[in-house]
Amino acid sequence: MSCLGGKTMFSLFSLSRLRREVQSGRGKRRLPCKPRVEVLEDRNLLATWTTVAPMLTARGYLAGVLGSDGQIYAIGGSDSAGSGRNSLKTVEAYRTGADFWSTKANMNVARQALGAAEGNDGRIYAFGGATAFSSVAVTNTAECFSPTLNKWTLVANMPTGRVALAGATGSDGQIYAMGGSPDYGFTIVNTVEAYNTSSGTWSTRAAMNTAREFPAAATGNDGRIYVFGGLTSAGTVLNTVECYSPTLNKWTTVAPMPTARALAAAVLGSNGRLFVIGGTTSSSLSTPTNVVESYNPNTNTWSTVLPPMPTARSGLGAATGNDGRIYAFGGYDGVGTALTVNQSLQAYGGFAGAAPAKSPIDVSGDLTSSLVSTATVTVTPQSAATDQGAVPSSRASDDTDAVFAVGVESLSANLTDELFAGSIG
Secondary structure, eight states: OEEETTEEEOOHHHHHHHHHHHHHTOHHHHOSSOBOEEEEOOSEEEEEEEEEOOOSSOOBSOEEEEOTTSOEEEEOOBSOSSTTOBBOOOEEEEETTTTEEEEOOOOSSOOBSOEEEEOTTSOEEEEOOBSBSSTTOBOOOEEEEETTTTEEEEEOOOSSOOBSOEEEEOTTSOEEEEOOBTTTTSSOOOOEEEEETTTTEEEEEOOOSSOOBSOEEEEOTTSOEEEEOOBOTTOOBOOOEEEEETTTTEEEEEOOOSSOOBSOEEEEOTTSOEEEEOOBSSSSTTSBOOOEEEEETTTTEEEEEESOOSSOOBSOEEEEOTTSOEEEEOOBOTTOOBOOOEEEEEEEBHHHHTSOOOOOOOOOSOGGGGOOOOSEEEEOOHHHHHHTTOSOGGGTTOHHHHHTSSOGGGSOHHHHHHHHHHHHO
16 A cells, blocks of 8 residues: 555555454554545456467358357358359358367358357357348348257248348347348348247347447347447448347447447457457448457446457457357458458456356346446545445444445456556556
8 A cells, every 4th residue: 555645545455454454443543644546447458369270161241159069150151252252051160179170061041141149949040141142132041050960950030031130149048130131231220030949939129229230249248239330321330339138128329339340240258348359440341450349338338459359350250169268260351352260369357357257137127227437436535435425424434434335346347457457567
């Protein structure tokens, strides 16, 4: 502990010691000045990237899913970004520990710019997309894959055929198909439909606030589905983000991405943050980005991951492996060449960054009321804290109580990271 300009600065270890001294009655005599702890949320996450075994088939506009067998699946896509590109039925699976790709059974329907997600029945669902680069080739077909049987089976068609849509599994166990275009870019919709794997039926859910094609989507530990970026019908690249509560059947706008992009990939990281990877910063594939940004649902704030992805690309697939690493594979470079490259990300956020993911929390409430609008948290001495109602009046006589009014245990992952960074660095 040290005093700078009348402020007392603490490491997390000194906070722990101070708490013990306060509880034992010794703390009041030892404080040379009134404590004030100010913690800034981290703006960057440190990471390491590793190039691992490439896919067997070069492609973009594919989907990536972690299967129930622990393998990462690269599903469908197209062999180039040109007007003559071919849609693929191809499915390959990656074993993270063995660093090895294997060929799996082809889908029944070739599809590019499709949606995909794993169901709570352990099967992988692929839906929508286009069987060719044509406005009349957009499909509403859906099929599911059994990793045990290595077999694809057609299921009920989506009510609305769409290409360039996003897929995710909701906390209610249903598979969600969001946004996209029914005619490959002439019309863009905010349509949301959900597939019930138990009944084998589709239902229409609340539409997104913004119509978008080529968005990215992932489900957070809070049970909500987050949709990132995409393109509007005017070709505008979006940085807007919205999330969906299956319980309320409601979409809520949250903090925008720092980097507007479409054709990105999104995953839930092992540290509970949502990562948006790569994409293009214009309506053209000629501007791929290697920027990776992470979103903290607890604080409604964004961080930049450094260093960025080694290969800038759009139209890529991604999934988080059981080893906690994020894998980004395939996509297109700036001239539309399909890639096989596969790179893994290990993100570090200090102490909290290595923590296991939280269990899903109750999503019955309105998200708006639970978001934190600022990235700075200040814990002040007794007088200011009392004004904010943070410290009970029965404890107001002890300045040290203000330090622990919220408790270290209640700090967000980002804030804990900063405390530990200060104490060990």
